[in-house]
Amino acid sequence: MAKEVVNREENYSLWYNNLVTKAELAENSAVRGCMVIRPYGYAIWEKMQSYLDQMFKETGHQNAYFPLFIPKSFLSREAEHVEGFAKECAVVTHHRLMTNPDGPGVVVDPEAKLEEELVVRPTSETIIWNTYKNWIKSYRDLPILCNQWANVVRWEMRTRLFLRTAEFLWQEGHTAHATKEEAMEECERMVNVYADFARRYMALPVVVGPKTASERFAGAIETLCIEAMMQDGKALQAGTSHFLGQNFAKAFDVQYATKEGGLEYVWATSWGVSTRLMGALIMAHSDNNGLVLPPKLAPIQVVMVPIYKGAEDLAEITAHLETIKREMTALGLSVKIDDRDNVRSGFKFAEWELKGVPVRLAVGRRDMEAGMVEVARRDTLEKTSVAREGIAAYVAALMDEIQENIYQKALAFREAHTYRVDTWEEFKEQIEKGGFLLCHWDGTAETEERIKEETKATIRCIPTDSFVVEEEGTCVYSGKPSHRRVIFARSY
């Protein structure tokens, strides 16, 4: 159970500092809300990337890369899309600087104004569909199943580290299909890939389901998402998969010749997850001692701390640890021996806990002579003494146990903070305490909007795989009939 202070803002910096630092920028810089990812933090992102990439390949996708700059006119081709992103675009207007004729430094050369301004991609649908147009002529060219790993820029009015930064890293999949059914299947397949990844690798229980119309991606017909609950009871959208219908195909005039000789617009999907997942990971599992990383994503899975007195002692114990390390490395574990002699063991314990390393081994002369190793788990903070013999296999098995335990803990937390709410009074009271509220909703945008205005709660999704929600009832707000419950929550 989370301690009282967990997930309060003051604690975030403690957790974040291991992974990122705020960009240190020159004074007067217009760039704000960016982050610098430290090597240790990036290692987590790399792990996420490699697992996701593998899952994308297994579902038939290929990686590709498209331009960072998008001609401004492309963005306006799809009406809803441009409306959704216009307010947060960084725009390139010039291509050259010159020495300042009136003083020090450089200024923008007014002669170097671009014919057409370029938008720094906030998402790549438009530039990709402009390219797909040239790739697709016949039904034989379909489907196209591409993914891109890239950075994108969204000039948000207010940023939040990890959750909403001006520049972030992500992957975006963009697919083109001959039929509506095939595209819808793809959309669903990919949201399930995300859910699978969140659960198995991030140890993050997520709810899968469609968004309501008002929460949809700009230009999508349907948006499926995975929603997670953070330790403060707020919801976090962790990934989305969009069924785009023929909107982009029509906007970019992408038609294909059918087998029968006709001409049809293609059907599209797009889907993405970002470095926001790292924020989710942190806010879902961390405690007051720092990060808690699931073993599958931990850059260092085992840290070994020698307990010693004097240099010879250190050398001898370190050599002993090396033999253990070799055994564990052979089992595929990533291991670090912390043989620093300028900090004490207690300091090392605290530091590696802060960094979230799943298992710590400590060995002193006493243990060495007794043929024992002290094993400390990060998830439970328990310490046990284990025989040196067979320690590698023990730790390898412990990794699975920790992975599962972190998941179960997060799941139990979510279950404990999910409430079936049937009256408006109860709703207003409960929403203040956080959590997911499973409620009947009359299905209208008006009701959704009023609830948002009155309580700041939004419909996170219409769950399809996590809760039993199909039942007859009446809308928690309007009292009109409803056939299923949806998830209301305050969100990031």
Place this chain on the structure above:
RNA sequence: CGGGAUGUGGCGCAGUUGGCUAGCGCACUACGUUAGGGACGUAGGGGUCGGGUGUUCGAGUCACCUCAUCCCGACCA
């Protein structure tokens, strides 16, 4: 873009009603003692106070302007 707050060594802060060589903790360097849960001693190095203008004999301190950051709103796959 509105409301509030904050900018002083790498980090976190103090600095009274303006007053003389700008301090403290952490971190850093050297040496020594230490080492099973964030060690201690001694000796060091490092800041011109976000930027600008002004008031004054004198500005970290007062005034105005400006820039940046954080929080709350508005906004937001």
